[in-house]
Amino acid sequence: MARVWADGGYTGHLTDWTSQHLGLVLDIVRRSEDVRGFQALPRRWVVERSFAWFLRSRRLVRDYERRTDTSEAVIRWSMIALMSRRLAARSRRPAVLTAG
Known part of the structure; x- marks a missing residue:
């Protein structure tokens, strides 16, 4: 990972800290500032989509974990389960032959 997108609420020293300590x-x-109401922000959909994927796992709906390493493990487990389901569905699809 080399680049991280964050909401406008994370402005300030965080940009310097992430580059110095994390190399990101x-x-x-x-x-x-001139737009009122809803405005679709670039790259925001990636974050919202990822949160929606996480929340499909029951254990991630609430913050049950006390330790961050346990929480990270549950997130990884959730993503592994998601990718496994997608790979299994892809292997069950019949191959499409094209005349060429």
């Missing part, structure tokens, strides 16, 4: 580039996605 932190891009802050900001709303335009």
Whole structure:
């Protein structure tokens, strides 16, 4: 991972800290000041989609974990289960032959 997108609420020293301590580039996605109401922000859908995938796992719906390493393990387990289901579904599909 080399680049992280964050909400406008994470402005400040966090960008410097992530580059110094983690070696990551932190891009802050900001709303335009002149727009009122809802505005779709670039790259925001990636975060929202990922949270939706996480919340399909019952254990991640609430924050039951006390330790961050346990929480990280549950997130990894959830993503492994998701990818396993997708790979299994892909292998069951019949191959499409094209005339060429």
